[in-house]
Amino acid sequence: MRTTNKRDRMFNKFKRFKYILLALCLVSSTVLTLVTNVAHAATTVTITSPTNGSTATGTSFTVTGTATADRLITVTVNGDEAGTTTSDGSGDWSLEVTGQDPGAKTIEATASVGYAYVANRGAATISVINTVTDEKVGSDISSVVNQQNAVISPDGTQMVTVSGFGVGNAIKVWSLADPEVPVITHSLTTALTHAVAVFYSPDGNYFFVSSEAGNFSSGMVRRYNSSDPTTSADVTGYNQNFPAYLSFSSDSSRLYVCNVISGTMSVINVATNTQLSTFASSGGGGPLMSDDINGYSVRNNNDSVYPYNVQSETTGSPIAVGDGPVGSTFNQDQSRLLVANLLSDNISVINTGTNTVVDTVSTGTGSNPYTMAFTNDYSKVYLTEFGLDQISILDPTTLAETGTIAVGDAPSAVAMGPAQTATTSVSITLGSSSTSNTAADSLADTGQNTRNIELLAIVLLTSGLAIATYSFNRRRKGTYASTKN
Secondary structure (H helix, E strand, O other): OOOOOOHHHHHHHHHHHHHHHHOOOOOOOOOOOOOOOEEOOOOOEEEEEOOOOOEEEOOOEEEEEEEOOOOEEEEEEOOEEEEEEEOOOOOEEEEEEOOOOOEEEEEEEEEEEOEEEEEEOOOOEEEEEEOOOOEEOOOOEEOOOOOOEEEEOOOOOEEEEEOOOOOOOEEEEEEOOOOOOOEEEEEEEOOOOEEEEEEEOOOOOEEEEEEEOOOOOOEEEEEEEOOOOOOEEEOEOOOOOOEEEEEEOOOOOEEEEEEOOOOEEEEEEOOOOEEEEEEEOOOOEOOEOOOOOEEEEEEOOOOEEEEEEOOOOEEOOOEEOOOOEEEEEEOOOOOEEEEEEOOOOEEEEEEOOOOEEEEEEEOOOOOOEEEEEEOOOOOOEEEEEOOOOEEEEEOOOOOOEEEEEEOOOOEEEEEEOOOEEEEEEEEEEEEOHHHHHHHHHHHHHHHHHHHHHHHHHHHHHHHHHHHHHHHHHHHHHHHHHHHHO
């Protein structure tokens, strides 16, 4: 059952941030939920049993091994998943594999771990969470200034956080060389008053930051080189007001900028860093689908989500959701769009095929859901609860809460880093237990037959001796009688 004793404190937060809500720019922090694998020395795995080249019998066997502590272990047999387990605090793991047929078997074990990075706007900290154990890793890390939005580079080596509207113009670039301990490498500022949104290009070459002047009079979008964030350039020809959300085409060729005050969407050529066109939209922000054509923008001032089409440069009819929608993200097959409604304490589920709300799931009074992201394997959803200073862990299908993680004050963004993995394998031969029994029975039968032959031989030998003795005696008697006559 959810706690509500922080409700008064939550209202105080909203008083402080009320102007943000009224400014219509509770920027959606739908993050890059990436699944790119990254080699990382801290993640290791071995199989200690069965050993390579060994032979076993039966339809089941136990696979044991060691790995870095708190890793998800996935075991496959000849390419088919046999099950998962978790390495314990000492790194030991074990899994019973059943239902196997006789023959050659290649057993593969993969250890993986993912990390979620939570920007705690009120505390000016970053929380790092192991998504296998759903536990924080160490203490929260200072971001020096309040940060509202966070994104991870596609290769998982870098993170960028920005202050957000109403907070400041700070940009922090973090190294994730050690994913459990992010380190600030660059502290940058935008030319305008507020650094509003940030997004990486899918190829990882650039990240873009949008900013606004603080009085809703102008906006700016700037491109930064990921390898050298001190090298940057403003987007040529961009002239819209309040750029509040950024999204990319999958080939990194186009950047789409949702402009709140202008009520438009800008199309940016990433290679030339120039604005190509603008078209009328809701002005809200939201993600683009993988088809690079259709997307959704969240507009919290009228509690609606608008479908848009970047190919035809059109915006569809609004879809009514809850009160104060903020963050949004797609499920794995993009058949559903999840929308976090900050003020009504619930999540709206939109069917992207029909553009209708098919479910509304309560997150509990005073929770104030802000943004959300799926874990790398889509096995759960992390939801930031602004009012309760925690992450709510949700079932990916029902959105029922399965657990919570305490983080810092006013968590406003959660970014999923790519999985860190390591793999090993062994080959064995699995024999059939029934075949072994048949062989044993055959050997037993052979032994019995051997004994039978031996007995027969003895009988025959005994009989032969008896017959030979009888014949000899007869011959002797015959010889004696003839001699006597």
